[in-house]
Every structure is written in structure tokens, then in C-alpha cells.
Amino acid sequence: MGTDTKKKYVNLDLKSLGMIVALVVIFAIFYVLTGGANATPTNINNLIMQNGYIIILATGMLLCVLTGYIDLGVGSVVALGAACAAKLVVEQQWPVALAWLVAIAIGLGVGVFSGFFIAYLDIPPFVVTLATMLMGRGLTYTLLKSLTVGPLPQDYAFIGTGFLPTIKIDFAGGTLDLVCVGVAAVVTVCLILTELNTIKTNNKYGFANIVPWQMAVKDVVILLIVWFFFIKLGQYNGIPIQLIVLGVVVAVYHFITSRTVAGRQIYAMGGNAKAARLSGINTRHVFFWVYVNMGVLAALAGIVLSARQGGANPKMGDGIEMDAIASCYIGGAAASGGVGTIIGAVVGALVMGVLNNGMSMCGMSTDLQKVVKGAVLLGAVVLDVTTKKKKN
Structure with missing residues (x-):
């Protein structure tokens, strides 16, 4: 009887919550500074x-990291897609939607x-993506002939700088957008229903659930972050269009x-390419669609970045492949592949974002910022490797 009870519950995997806690701690440190x-x-x-x-x-x-590799060319695809879309809209007067489709098609082609x-x-992915870079x-x-193209029209820039319509009420001496409150409430309900559904499924198939109080603590931490985030947005201009784009992308790829x-x-x-191949998985097909997908998302990122900046220039996206790669590893992806989650990558990106933002606000030089980001990346990978060794 005691054995069954022990099997009924398992402790929360601290690694899955560790980066969320780290995000809160880093934010708190910069709050003080x-x-x-x-x-x-x-x-x-x-x-x-x-x-975004x-x-x-x-x-x-x-997805590239899960296969055990990376894509070094995404920064250049961001710039190339944005440059094409901007030139078509500004110089050729093309409709914005059509120019965006061309940019996505370019990303698809790459x-x-x-x-x-x-x-x-x-051909090794490192070599191929270095070539595309x-x-x-x-x-x-x-x-672009080494020139900047812009300014972009408002209907283009809207995806990078626009906001959803707001419903403002008086709140704490200022105003608060009820749309933000509504979205936070929906996220809360979805999280609770997801947890209940997971418990129900685990019970149905005899799988162990997370210890209740640990699950409760995890959910409370997540919901406090969600409500803090949306209340702050509600006190500003409401929900950015960028956030809608991000929400759709993250939800689709999480699914x-x-x-x-x-x-x-x-x-x-x-996890094991040879074993996957022997089990009937067409690994060539998987490799192919993973890199095609990366090209499309890089072009989308280029559209969003150019919209926020109001134009396109030859240097845009320079080096951002490193931030994207670091986000995955900081978010818990294994350097050897096969381990990692979309939510983890998002948290990793937010950690990088909070670090960049906080160090800039503290007046830290960009050179020193790179040192700090490099140290954080190395620390995350070292933690992953040492944790694996202990388990083995």
C-alpha cells in the first residue's frame, strides 16, 4: 500500500521551474539597481x-537545437526578408500584405x-548555415546598396508598434485597460483547466502526478508573473499587436x-538519430522541414523588427542568431539535442531580454553586457551537463 502511495506522486522537476525563478530573481536584482x-x-x-x-x-x-544542431543564418534571413518587404512597400508601392508574403517566401526559399x-x-548544418549567413x-x-529604406507606412509599422483597442477605467490614480485584465483572467482559467486535465489523464493511465503543494506553488508563481505583466501593460497602452503575434506563434509550436x-x-x-531511423522515422524529411520552418520564422521576425524600427537597413539582425541560440540553451535545451521545450525557449529569451534591458538601464557598456550574457549562457550549459552526469 505504501509503495502505491509513493508512486502516486512525484516531485516537481526543479529544472522546469528553475529558469522562471531565475527570471524573477534577475528582474528583482535590476529592480533594486x-x-x-x-x-x-x-x-x-x-x-x-x-x-518580440x-x-x-x-x-x-x-527545433534545430532539438535535432542537435543550430542555424547560424537566421540573422541574415531577418535582414534579407525585411529589406525586400521594405523596398517593395516604400519604393514600389506594393500592398503591405503582398510585400510580407514575398518576405515569407524568401525565408521559405532560404x-x-x-x-x-x-x-x-x-552537409553539416554548421557549414550550410554559415554559408547562408x-x-x-x-x-x-x-x-539596399548600403542604405536604409524607410520610413515605413503606418499599416506596415502597426504589427511592430500597434496596440489592440482598449477599455480604460480609473485605477490606482491612473488608468487600467480591462482587455488586459480579461486576457490575464483567460490565461488563469486555461492554466487551471490544463493542470486539472493533466491530473485526470495521469489518473486514467496510472501515471504519477506532481505533489499537490508543489504544483500549487508553481502555478501561483506563474500566475503572479502573468498578472503583474498584464496589469503593467494595462497601465500603459494595452496589449501590443506584437504580443498577439508571439502568442499565436508560441501556442502553435508548443502544440x-x-x-x-x-x-x-x-x-x-x-535523442538518438540512428535509433530514430531504425524505428521508421524519415530523418531526412525531419531535418528538411525543421530548417524550412526556421527560414519562415526568421522572415516573420524580420517583418516584426523592421515594423518596430520603421525601416530596414543592411545591419539589422546582425548577431541576433546568438541571442536566439542562447535563449534555447538558457531555457533548458540540451546541447546534445533531444531535450527542451518551447516555453523554456521563451523563458530563456525573456531572461536575455531582462538582462539586456536591465544592464542598459544601469548604464553598463555593450562590451560588458556581452561578457555577462556569455557567462549566463555558459552557466546554463554547464548546469545541464553536470545535472545529466549526476543522474547517470
């Missing part, structure tokens, strides 16, 4: 505006190019990786 300036409604909104495209890239990059060489010619950046400079056959195949491949 900046005298609370990082917690103002304006700055919370800026965190979304400044890091990184979260999109991190979502796609996670993804097909990379995927073909990686999946069907067995150089080629994409060169094409961007050629296309793909956790609930579909395609998602399970990626994890299987990253």
Missing part, C-alpha cells in the same frame, strides 16, 4: 517591443536551400512539439 525603473508600465511594454522578434527566432531555433544541403546532401548578408547589402507526431519525431531524432 534601477530604483524600480525596470518595473514601470513603459519599460514592461518596451521588453515586449524589444524582444527574438522570441519568434528562439521558437524556431529550438529554408529549402539549407534543408536540401543538410538533409539530402549530408554570409550569402544572406551580402544579398541584403547589395539589395506541435508536445502533441503531434512531427514533434515527437524531432525529439526522437535529437
Whole structure:
């Protein structure tokens, strides 16, 4: 009887909650260092505006990381897609939607190019994506002739700087958007229903549930972050359009990786490619669509970034592939592949965003910021490797 009781519950995997706690701690440290300036409604909104495209890239990059590899070319695809869309809208007067489709098609084309060489010619992903990084950046400079294209019209910029309509009420000496409150309430209900459904499913199939009080603590921490976040947005201009785009992208890819056959195949491949192949998984096909998908999401990130900046320039997206890759590893993805989640990658991107934002507000030089980010990335990977060794 005692054995059954022990099997009924398991302790919460601290690794899954560790980065959320780290995010809160880092934010709290900068709250003290900046005298609370990082917690103002304006700055919370800026965190979304400044890091939205990184979260999109991190979502796609996670799929590459799960296979055990990375994509170095995403920054150049961001720039190339944005440059094409901006030139078509500003110089050729194309409809915005059509220009965006062209940008997405370019990202798709780069993804097909990379995927073909990686999946069907067995060229190492590092080499192929290094080539796309150089080629994409060169094409961007050629296309823009080293000049900036802009300003972009409002219907283009809206995706990067616009907000949903608001319903304002008086609140704490200011105003609060009821739409933000409603979204926070919906997220709360969805989280609770998801947890209840998980418990029901586990009970049905005889799987162990997380110890109730540990699950409650985890959910309370998450919901406090959600409510803090949306209340701050509600005190500013409401919900950014960027946040809607991010929510859709994250939700879709979370579903793909956790609930579909395609998602399970990626994890299987990253865990052991040879075993996955022997089990009947077409690993070439998986490799191909992972890199095609990365190209499409990079183009989408380029659209969002150019919309926020109000134009496109040859240097945009330079080096952001490193932030996307770091977000995945900081969020718990294994360097060897096969381990990681979309939510973890998003949390990792937010950690990077809070670090960037906080260090900038403290007046830290960009050189020193890179040192700190590098140390955080190395620490996350070391923690992952040492944890695995202890388990073995």
C-alpha cells in the first residue's frame, strides 16, 4: 500500500521551474539597481517591443537545437526578408500584405536551400548555415546598396508598434485597460483547466502526478508573473499587436512539439538519430522541414523588427542568431539535442531580454553586457551537463 502511495506522486522537476525563478530573481536584482525603473508600465511594454522578434527566432531555433544542431543564418534571413518587404512597400508601392508574403517566401526559399544541403546532401548544418549567413548578408547589402529604406507606412509599422483597442477605467490614480485584465483572467482559467486535465489523464493511465503543494506553488508563481505583466501593460497602452503575434506563434509550436507526431519525431531524432531511423522515422524529411520552418520564422521576425524600427537597413539582425541560440540553451535545451521545450525557449529569451534591458538601464557598456550574457549562457550549459552526469 505504501509503495502505491509513493508512486502516486512525484516531485516537481526543479529544472522546469528553475529558469522562471531565475527570471524573477534577475528582474528583482535590476529592480533594486534601477530604483524600480525596470518595473514601470513603459519599460514592461518596451521588453515586449524589444524582444518580440527574438522570441519568434528562439521558437524556431529550438527545433534545430532539438535535432542537435543550430542555424547560424537566421540573422541574415531577418535582414534579407525585411529589406525586400521594405523596398517593395516604400519604393514600389506594393500592398503591405503582398510585400510580407514575398518576405515569407524568401525565408521559405532560404529554408529549402539549407534543408536540401543538410538533409539530402549530408552537409553539416554548421557549414550550410554559415554559408547562408554570409550569402544572406551580402544579398541584403547589395539589395539596399548600403542604405536604409524607410520610413515605413503606418499599416506596415502597426504589427511592430500597434496596440489592440482598449477599455480604460480609473485605477490606482491612473488608468487600467480591462482587455488586459480579461486576457490575464483567460490565461488563469486555461492554466487551471490544463493542470486539472493533466491530473485526470495521469489518473486514467496510472501515471504519477506532481505533489499537490508543489504544483500549487508553481502555478501561483506563474500566475503572479502573468498578472503583474498584464496589469503593467494595462497601465500603459494595452496589449501590443506584437504580443498577439508571439502568442499565436508560441501556442502553435508548443502544440506541435508536445502533441503531434512531427514533434515527437524531432525529439526522437535529437535523442538518438540512428535509433530514430531504425524505428521508421524519415530523418531526412525531419531535418528538411525543421530548417524550412526556421527560414519562415526568421522572415516573420524580420517583418516584426523592421515594423518596430520603421525601416530596414543592411545591419539589422546582425548577431541576433546568438541571442536566439542562447535563449534555447538558457531555457533548458540540451546541447546534445533531444531535450527542451518551447516555453523554456521563451523563458530563456525573456531572461536575455531582462538582462539586456536591465544592464542598459544601469548604464553598463555593450562590451560588458556581452561578457555577462556569455557567462549566463555558459552557466546554463554547464548546469545541464553536470545535472545529466549526476543522474547517470
